[in-house]
Each structure stands twice: as structure tokens, then as C-alpha cells.
Amino acid sequence: MRLRSLFTLALATNIAVGTSTWFSKAAYNKWHENELERWLSDNDIPYPTPADRKDLENLVQKNWDNYAVAPYKNWDTEKLTSYLKSKGTETKGTAEASKDSLISQVQSQWYETEDKAQHAWIDTKDWILDTWSESTLKSFADKHGIPVPQPRKRDTLLQQVRSNYQSVAKKAGQAASYPGNWLYETWSESDLKEWLDVHGFPAPQLTTRDKLIATVRRNSRIAYLKSQDQLDAAAARANAAYGTLTDKIVEAWGDSQLKEFCDKNGINGRCCMLCIGSAFS
Incomplete structure (x- = not known):
């Protein structure tokens, strides 16, 4: 039952844990004043300067639904x-x-319910790192001395970086709920532009590094949702393709044949890596 188990693993990684009941206070109520200003700036929403926290929070509240919960x-x-x-x-x-x-x-x-969208902003580390490439995760881990057991594969890197996310922010004296440029300190401008290109977002013209980071940060939630949707679709194709095979045939396959099967059935990217994980371990 080798392939069935691998496909089950791929599906399990993409099944939503369930929607928690939304709490009475929105996530931004606990944000630092700088985070409120950053969110407004990222979304090109003008705000007065100087402004007290209450004014900033009210302005975020007024625009929250149309930008964070239902950006469409x-x-x-x-x-x-x-x-x-x-x-x-x-x-x-x-x-x-x-x-x-x-x-x-x-x-x-839409990719998610409004309740789930609200809940997601309680802890951004649970998703904001998921669309990072293996190389950007490695750079972040190395920069901040995060130990990563060998072999340093993407999923292991992601797990370790996510586990240390809060401590890195705290050590740097930075807010982590709506993170500033510190999170992308190890990214080059080409990394930022590549991320935007890969995820289908146009890079701002005649831009600065700060603007590139703002564009990546602003679109990170949608990029994450899109990637999860693609993983779910790939897993569904995997299950459908598996239905045409017998366990006896699959058990006789080597890793290269499993990979070829995934490729031929359009099961690519992370889902394919999960499905044939033994080939890369």
C-alpha cells in the first residue's frame, strides 16, 4: 500500500483542521502601532501623521474586510x-x-470562509512562510542561527523557521503579527521579484526595495491560499489516478517510476514531493 499511504500523507497535510469560532476582538486590536501603520501603508490607505493608536485602529477596522478578509x-x-x-x-x-x-x-x-480568514490573522507565522522557496528559508535559518537537522529539505526548514519565528522577532525587538522588513532582510531584490512572478503578482514599476517587500507582504495571504488550493487539486488528481492502478503494480515500482507517474498525472510541486518523499530522503 506504498502509494496509497503516500497519497494519504499528501492529503492529510492539506485538510483544514477546522474553523474555530471567531473571537470578539479582531487580530489587529493587539497589533503594535507600527504594525497598524504598516498595514495601512501596504494597502495604500492614507492615514494622518501624527495619529494616535485609536485613530489608526479605527481606520484599519474600516478597511479590514475589503483588504484582509475579502480582498476580491x-x-x-x-x-x-x-x-x-x-x-x-x-x-x-x-x-x-x-x-x-x-x-x-x-x-x-473563495478559498476560505470569512470566519477562517479572520482567524488566520491571529498568528501569521502559521502561513506567511509557506510560500517561501527553499533557498530563502535556508538564508533566514542561517542568518538567525536556527539549527536545521540534516537533510535540510524544504519541509524541515519551514518547520524550524516557523518554530523560531517569534523568538527571532523578539530578539530583534520587532513586532511579528504584521512583520516589518526584518522578515525579508535576507531576500535580495531578485528574490522579491521572483516571488511576485511565481505567484502571479505584478512587481511595481520604478520601485524601491521597500515597495517590493510591501507588495510581497500584502499578497502573501492570497499566495498561500492559492498554493493550498493547487495542492488540494493535485491530491485529488493523485487519488483519481491511483484508482486506475492496483497495489500490486505500485508496490513493484521504484522511486523513479513513482515520480514519473506523478509527473504524467500533473501532480507537481510540493504535493509530488510529499507523495514520493522517499525518493528525496
């Missing part, structure tokens, strides 16, 4: 239509479909 509410019709097509939903021409109608359709097919 700020999308134009082209982007809304593109998202629906990516989910297999054909829409009428944008001239015929109202923006409100498109937003309603996207909302019904």
Missing part, C-alpha cells in the same frame, strides 16, 4: 472574471455581468 471586493471586473474562470466557472461578458454579481460569485467560491 476591491478587484475590477477583469480580475473577478479571471478568478471565476480559474475555478471553472464561465461568466457572461463583463459588460453584461455587474460587478456586484461577480463579487457575489467569487465570494461563493
